[in-house]
Structure formats: structure tokens, C-alpha cells
Amino acid sequence: MVPDRPYLGIGEARPPEHQHAPPVRTCAAFRPDGDKTADSLVKALDNAGLSDGMTVSTHHHFRNGDLVAKQLFEAAKALGVKDLVWFPSAVFPVHKELIPFLEDGTIHHIEGSLNGPLGEYASSGKMRGWAVLRSHGSRYRAVQDGDVKIDVAVIAAPSCDRFGNMTGAFGPSACGNLGFAVADAQFANYVIAVTDHLVPYPCAPWQIAGNYVDQVVVSEKIGDPAQIVSGTTQITRSPERLMIAELAARFVAETGVMHDGWSFQAGAGGASLAFTSYVGKAMRERGIKARFVRGGSTSFVVELLEQGLTDYVLDGQTFDLEGVRSIRENPNHLMTSPFNSYNYHGKGNIASILGCALLGATEVDLEFNANVVSHSDGKMLHGIGGWQDALFSQCTILAVPTFRNRVPIIRDRLTTFCGPGELVDAVVTERGIAVNPRRQDLLERLIGTKLPIRTLTDLKPEAEELCGGPPDPFPADGPVIGVVTWVDGTLLDTLHQV
């Protein structure tokens, strides 16, 4: 469903009074021995009553190693079902193999952030419906509020029993955390678990309880382990990203954002791993520790936990084998779902408790508003992920270069508005740090430090001079192909055909 309410400002739009609820079921409809296995995905989908125009969901905890989405649409096609709406928690380059299903009418459109080949496909106007871009938190919210009614959820389960209890911590396709599938398990009309590692009851400890699950299907292979988690995640060698990460780490150290008992969000992309590493070093030198790190779990986060530099890891997604090992073995490495971490229509979430989040952006304007989904040529190239949700942290830092490949990042006007500048506390670039004037407290704490404090107004012309002037603005005159929504479900901006 495309939202029809415009953005009203942070915290202004009020939610519906009651949550969408899944239909009530009876145990009488299930075998008393708890066996919910179906012979095949085709059979399970048939049992689910899959029919034209329904909404089906899958999840991205297998990242680029996901084999389940394709199996789902192959099965749907075998049943002759058309015009499905695919509601993934995120898409990856591997999902370019779904383009034939978009072309043959099995899939009508994709309801979610698009990137890579699917982003190109949608940006070129080939997809029939609009892409509705939501953050991870807002995806949970959309399901809870009833904006999206999932008819059939298909959950890839690295380890599962016949009842449907499942975990991502064990099995040949172990991926760590299954949190992204929690909303679907709770709210979908019909839930199918697909596993390549069926274990005798109980699959313990489970991350998602089998009480939510209608059917269990055993598949030969549900994921490509090499693409699910990398063996080890590696810090960027890009000197510019390293410099940005180091400046950001010095910034949090010198402003006191980093203090004993603080918390921060650790990611895996861009400058994030290096930031985690620099922050770890600074904590070690200063003899302080974090209360929790929100991951993006990687070997770097696990190292902080095991060296006692943080009491807890609150895991949102597990990126490498060390992360998988830690979530399996360490009771202080906890699985969280977008409900815990990001959902805006709940009674609070982790994001706003977080002391600090370091995020990327494709563009920033002079008011600190930012774009994360499109490039300056208007193409939809990145998912929102948890980006909008994490903006609510107490110190949100955008780590960006001042230009990428001749294109200046600081602009008069964003190509796509994805996040309000009120929530951005600082922009860290290779040419200096711009602190949001709303944060006079941070600016005061920086007096007397050697950090290169600049303003966006001052950084912008410097990059433009190198790049040969400001870029021509994106005309946005093509047909609308998608919309960007805010964490509360209101409408932020439109995406256009390129």
C-alpha cells in the first residue's frame, strides 16, 4: 500500500490506535504430534491458498547468499499464480535472478528498498507498481499498523524442527540472527519455514517460536554460506575512509560522547568497521568501556565483547563467522529484532537510547538533511536499511567524503529527501567536521581541540571547486516509480524514472 499522508515533522503524525492482528487459529487444525512438514514448497504454498495478487515476504538474513526467494517464486510460478507483491526485508545483487519473474508477471512489484540490479530495473521504469521504501523499523511498523498485510511469509531457517521452532545460530547455512523475520512470523496470515537442517524437536534455543509457523518445508539448500557471511570482515584500505573513521572516533572521544558506560552502533560498510576499530582503541587507551554495542556483528564487535570493552552486543544482523560464533556461544551477545531496535510505533526502541550512530549518506544539504537511497543521477541504488531509524541516536554522525567520483556530496538540494537534518548531529568528511548548529553543547566541548571543525557552507565550495562547479540538479521530470516513507509511515519524497 502506498501511504497517502505527507511527512508532518518528527513525532507529529499519530499512529492508528490499534495494531493489525493476525487471524486466530486453533490447535485443532494442527497435528497433535507437532509435525508441520510439507513435502515441498509448492505443496506448502498451495496449502496456504496462494493466489493472484497476494503479498509474500522473505528476509535478508542470508544477504547475497539467499536461495529461498528464487525457490519461492519458482514454486509460485509452478502453481500458475500471478501478480504477487514481494515484500522482502531487503534485496541484494543476487536477487537479479528474480527479474524474469517480474517480466513474466509472477511478481507484480516489490514493496521495499531496492538496490543493485533491481534498483536499476525499477529506476528505468520497468516495474509495474511503485517501490515503497521503508526503513527496517518502518517495515515492522507497516506490518503492525496494517499498511502491509502479508499473506504468506516464507522464512529461511538455518536450523528448524518439525514444529517450526527455528534459529539462525546453527546449521550449514547459519547466519546468526533471524530478527528481520519476526514481524512476518507474528503478523502474516500464513507462515512457512524453509530449512536445509531439520533437527529433532526442540530446535533449541529457538529464535522464532514454532507456534507462529504453519508449515515446515525441507529444501536441499537454502543459502550459499560463502555469500551469507564472510569468513572475516576486513577494514577498508581506502585512506579517505580511514581518515573519516579516525576523525569520527576522535570526535566522539573529544566531545565526551564516548564515556564510561556509553553505547554505539557498529556497522560493516564504508567507514564503519574502521570506526569500530578506532573507537575500540580509544576505549582501551582511556580505560573506559561501553555498556552495549549495537551490531552489525563482526569480528571487531566480538573482539570488543570478548576483551571486556562492552558488556553486551545487541545484534541486529550478523555479518561474519565470528559474529555467528559469538551469538551462538556468548549469552551477552543478544539477538534483537527491528521491533526491539527500530520500530517507531512501539513503546520506545534501542535506536533512541543509543549514544552514537555512525551512518553513511549519498548526499547532505546545508540543513543537514540527507539522502541515502539514490545517487545524484536519481537512480535508486541503496536500501534505507536501519538508516532512518538510527538517526534517532543521541549523537548521529554522517560519515561522508566531500565528493565521490567528481560528484560533490554537500548540495543545495537533495536528489531524494530521506532523513531530516534535525536528527543529524555532525557530518564528518575527509576535509573536516561540520557540527549541526543545534548542537552548541558539542561545539563547546570541541573548543581547544585540534579537530578540524568546519561548516557545511565552507566545505561545499571546496569540493565544488575540485569537481568543476556544483552538479546539474536531477530534473525529476520522469514518471514516479517509487516513494520514500518516514519511520512513522508518512510520505517523504518520490523517486522518478531515469
Add this chain to the structure above:
Amino acid sequence: MTVVGAYGNGVRGDAEVTVSDAPSFRFELVSDVEPMYGSRIRGQIERAAAMFGNPPVELLVRDGGALPFVLQARLVAGFSAHLSVEVPPLGARAHSFKLKRLRTRLYVPGNTPKLFPNAALYRPDAIILDLEDSVAVDQKFAARVLVTHALNTLAWGDTLRFVRINGIEDARALIGQGVDAFLIPKVESPEAIQEIAALLGPTETRIIPILESALGIERAFEIASSSPRILGMAIGLEDYVRDIGAQRTATGEESAWAQGRVVNAARAAGVQPLASVFSKVDDEEGMYQYALQSRLRGFAGVACIHPRQIAPSHRAFAPSPQEREQARAIVEAFEKEGGGVLSVQDQMVDAPVYERARRALEEAVD
């Protein structure tokens, strides 16, 4: 057909220009930044062609987001090479040489333009735009044109601008572009220095010979004192160790004598002795140890091949807190006494000791 520059395969910030004969001038442009800069790039191509009299060639420009100075260098190199005409001279860049310590000199491959604009941000004492080993043989000319444009265009702050030349033609082409020093590789005689020095005329450009052979090391003092333009003298260990038939070891004992020889010769000639590179880019502690060893041997600085080697090197060349404390005590005591010979913390202090302590305190200020 002439091809300069690079495009595709993950290359960023560069452009590839292919020039071939045609009945009249025409061009085709493929650019990753077409929507933002397409019209400006077309204008730049047309102006560059006009500079060469709109010759009868066809240009294919594949642009991966090259900055304007990079695109200009690629166009100029493409036209010049294909038409066999001189590179049109760029205006001279006003610049004056300012002597400073050379704790770190950062090598930047001369044909990889995406590394240029930010190189000075990492605050090495000097940047070396390299036209020698890091540039493929068939791109030497294009790299020279690129480096010329980079020196002419970019802001370098107070970082010294060095160029490691591949041959004397490089030096000739770069005169007037504010080069602080040319590094001359594989120097084995004073004549090699004097030949370059003779080219430099009224400029303030200095020279740094690199000794990388047994013969070069033997003639170290002659070379170091061959011209008043010599700023420092470097040792290149990879080639040297091969030349003497040894192998590089972790302790470096095979080159200990050569390193000592370079330090001694450079110091005797009053120029800065400069240590070689440390090749393990990811090993910051290793870099620190290497730089510290170099400093203890008497070198004034090291070469860096990645910006992340700069901070550990500067740390190694800064006096430690204890050294600083002791230096401060010596300077204070000596200045209070007004000279002579005295004892500070059980150490005999005279004028040379005082002088060294005073210099250490200066060096402590980054």
C-alpha cells in the same frame, strides 16, 4: 590509434581517451556523471580540440568521473601523442621552496589520479608523485602530462611537492610547476645530478638522489655533495639488496652497512639522510618500529607507500615523553648557566648536547 588513461574495472576518478584518425574532428562521450556534468564535459572536449586546431581525429572519451584537471590531462596527452606534437605549456605556478624536515614522504603513483586530490590531507611532510616504478611503460607520457596538470591545479597546502622522475624528460616538462624537489632514481655518479641541476635554472627546485646500487653506495659522499641543490639523499633497499646479491631480512643486517654509509655521507654533506620504504601496509606497529629504527640509525625520515603509514612514522620521529622531559631539563639548565659544561641528571652537558636537546624540543612540536 592512441589510448591514454583508464576506464572500467573498478577504476574511479579517471577517464580513458582513445584517439584515431578520421576525416574531420568528432567525438563520442560516455560518462558515469553524464546527468550532472555531461554538458560541461562536452564543452571541455571541444575546447581541448580547438587548442589542437580541431584535428581530423575521432575521440572516444570514456569518463568514470574524472575531475576536470584529470580529463584535461587525458585529452591533452591523447591529442599530443596521437598528433606527435608538443604538449601545450601550462602557465607557470608561483611557488617558493620552504625547507622543512622530511620525516615522511608519501609515494603517490603518478598515473592514478583519484589518489591526488586528497594526498595532502594526510599531512605527510612531502608527497612524491611517482613517474618511475609505479607507472606502466606505455603510460609514462600520459602520467607525465597528468602530473604536470595536477601540480598546476591542486592545492597542496604546506606539503612539499616532489616528483620521482623516470628520465630527464620528466624534469624538463615539469619545470615551472612548483616542484620542490625531483627524486632521481638509481643514481651512481655526481654527473647524473649535475645534468638535472643544469636544467633547473633560476627555480628553487631541489634534488634528492636515490642510491639503489652497490656503485651508488660506494660513491655516496660524492653524490651527496655534488650540488647545492641536494636536499636529502635516499636509499632504495629493494634494488640495492638485489644488486649486492643478498636477500632482505627482517633485521636488515644485509643492508646495515649501506644504510650507515648513506647516513654518514648525507650528514657529512649537510643534507638529510632518508630511509627506504616499509612494505607491509597493514602493519602499523611494524611501520612504527621500522621508522623508529631508522631514526635511531640517524635517518631524518622514511618513505611511505600508504597514508596510514604516516601517523606511526611521525610518532616514531617525535621524541618520546622521557626524551622530551630530559631535553627540557638540559635546555633549561644550560640556558640558566649561560653555557659551559655542566651536569644534568648525571649527564655531562656541553654545547653540542644542549644543541641536540634544543632541536629535540623543536621537533616535539608537530
